[in-house]
Amino acid sequence: MILSVRSPDPTVLTPPNPCPGLFYTTAAQDGYLIRIRVPGGLLTSQQCRVLVGVSDPLGNGAIDVTNRANLQIRGLAEPLPDLLLSQLQQVKLAAPFSQVDHLRNIMASPLAGIDPAQLMDTRPLVRDLDQYLSSQPALAGLPAKFSVGIDGGEQVSIRQQPNDVRLSAVQVDGEAEAYFQLSLPNRAEPILLKSSHAVAAVAAIAQAYRKSLEPGSKSRLKQVMQTLGSQAFLERVQADLSFPFLYNAASRSPSSANFVAPIGIFPQAQVGRFALGIALPLGRLQVVQLQQIVNLADGYGSGSLRLTPWRSLILTDIAKADLPRVQQQVEELGLSTAKTSIWSGLIACSGTTGCASSLTDTQTDAKAIAAELDRLDSPLTIHFSGCPKSCAHHGSSDLTLVGAASNHYHLYIGGLESPFGRQLAINLSPADLPAKINQLLAVYQKQRSHSSQSFREFVDRYSLAQLQAWLEGR
Numbered sequence: 001m002i003l004s005v006r007s008p009d010p011t012v013l014t015p016p017n018p019c020p021g022l023f024y025t026t027a028a029q030d031g032y033l034i035r036i037r038v039p040g041g042l043l044t045s046q047q048c049r050v051l052v053g054v055s056d057p058l059g060n061g062a063i064d065v066t067n068r069a070n071l072q073i074r075g076l077a078e079p080l081p082d083l084l085l086s087q088l089q090q091v092k093l094a095a096p097f098s099q100v101d102h103l104r105n106i107m108a109s110p111l112a113g114i115d116p117a118q119l120m121d122t123r124p125l126v127r128d129l130d131q132y133l134s135s136q137p138a139l140a141g142l143p144a145k146f147s148v149g150i151d152g153g154e155q156v157s158i159r160q161q162p163n164d165v166r167l168s169a170v171q172v173d174g175e176a177e178a179y180f181q182l183s184l185p186n187r188a189e190p191i192l193l194k195s196s197h198a199v200a201a202v203a204a205i206a207q208a209y210r211k212s213l214e215p216g217s218k219s220r221l222k223q224v225m226q227t228l229g230s231q232a233f234l235e236r237v238q239a240d241l242s243f244p245f246l247y248n249a250a251s252r253s254p255s256s257a258n259f260v261a262p263i264g265i266f267p268q269a270q271v272g273r274f275a276l277g278i279a280l281p282l283g284r285l286q287v288v289q290l291q292q293i294v295n296l297a298d299g300y301g302s303g304s305l306r307l308t309p310w311r312s313l314i315l316t317d318i319a320k321a322d323l324p325r326v327q328q329q330v331e332e333l334g335l336s337t338a339k340t341s342i343w344s345g346l347i348a349c350s351g352t353t354g355c356a357s358s359l360t361d362t363q364t365d366a367k368a369i370a371a372e373l374d375r376l377d378s379p380l381t382i383h384f385s386g387c388p389k390s391c392a393h394h395g396s397s398d399l400t401l402v403g404a405a406s407n408h409y410h411l412y413i414g415g416l417e418s419p420f421g422r423q424l425a426i427n428l429s430p431a432d433l434p435a436k437i438n439q440l441l442a443v444y445q446k447q448r449s450h451s452s453q454s455f456r457e458f459v460d461r462y463s464l465a466q467l468q469a470w471l472e473g474r
């Protein structure tokens with residue numbers, strides 16, 4: 001039963017937040033869109049079947065995974081009917097109080113709870129935090145960008161993903177149990193807390209943030225802490241807590257984390273069980289593909305799926321003997337489980353078809369690159385952004401193409417300069433991109449110093465003039 005629907009008025013389609021949500025509808029070039037928040041990216045096959053039922057008759061036949069491991073349905077002709085909203089609430093894909101649904105921005109490692117190397121299983125914390133945020137109507141005024149990241153020390157880490165509040169598992173000298181290091185904007189000094197205190201600590205931060213906001217203000221936590229001073233803000237947080245934060249304790253983070261899309265096979269902590277990472281073309285699943293993936297999750301796994309902030313998908317709990325069969329069936333759906341699949345590192349925002357700010361048709365141009373790029377023998381990340389806002393991806397990629405006037409692109413390379421890397425060329429026509437990128441790739445594959453040297457490590461060693469010569473085939 002819906003406790004509260006579409007705030008503030010179901011006939012008004014202007015969202016109360018600039019970020020898309022579920023109980024308000026956001027207008028885009030291709031119709032209305034809704035965003036369904038999936039805390040921790042954790043999904044069950046039952047939830048997926050409800051999703052299929054929601055998106056099949058109303059959307060454009062596809063479901064997108066976002067760069068916060070949430071889901072988006074585009075191309076809606078009208079807002080979601082109450083009956084479907086109620087179904088989403090019943091399977092916990094929506095908050096019981098609609099006015100706080102936009103706050104369920106909880107990110108976790110896609111290997112949470114199944115990684116043999118993790119320091120702690122963060123899934124119970126994700127659920128407890130979701131329950132807290134979903135049941136606090138008083139927090140409704142917080143902006144939809146308020147976000148929490150929880151990293152349990154897994155091999156696939158979300159520590160580099162942007163979140164307002166980050167909890168990272170660390171080992172503390174002299175302590176058997178792992179602690180969390182709490183990171184907040186504008187706060188360099190590390191704060192430690194016990195894992196059992198994490199929900200209370202985030203709850204106190206959210207409440208202090210709420211009390212510090214001017215009525216109607218959508219200021220980010222970073223701005224609020226800057227205005228108040230981080231120590232004064234922390235004192236407000238501490239006043240709500242029955243335990244003290246720990247400062248200055250010596251702690252160690254796991255040293256061997258990965259920050260790339262988890263594609264392929266991963267042995268789990270659960271003996272004899274494996275997770276399978278699946279690359280999705282531009283983060284998109286057709287509804288019919290989702291139906292088949294859910295059947296695989298039920299037939300070969302435990303009915304659980306994970307969404308990742310790299311816009312990919314993971315099936316878990318597969319027996320070793322079943323892996324080849326599952327991989328083959330995934331390939332037959334037109335998806336890939338290969339780390340070197342172009343789709344594992346190709347990202348594009350919605351472009352002109354979905355966004356009025358876009359200068360280029362990023363989706364079409366990215367698909368053309370996927371079709372015409374020579375075979376990859378190591379992972380490569382390419383990001384198409386219709387404007388410099390970079391909605392689809394935070395941080396640099398191996399190659400970044402930013403939309404420019406007259407449907408052209410500026411090309412950036414490597415990770416030496418922020419936000420996109422060094423500018424390698426300007427005003428490139430989409431038609432010229434495949435050949436130019438193939439030229440760069442050919443030089444990399446021929447001249448890299450060893451087979452495991454990444455594209456980024458290789459290009460960051462050379463001058464722009466040299467890279468420009470290679471781009472031009474000289």
Ligand code: SF4
Binds near residue numbers: 356357358386388
């Ligand atoms: S990056 Fe720019 S063009 Fe792309 S979706 Fe965001 S605002 Fe639109």
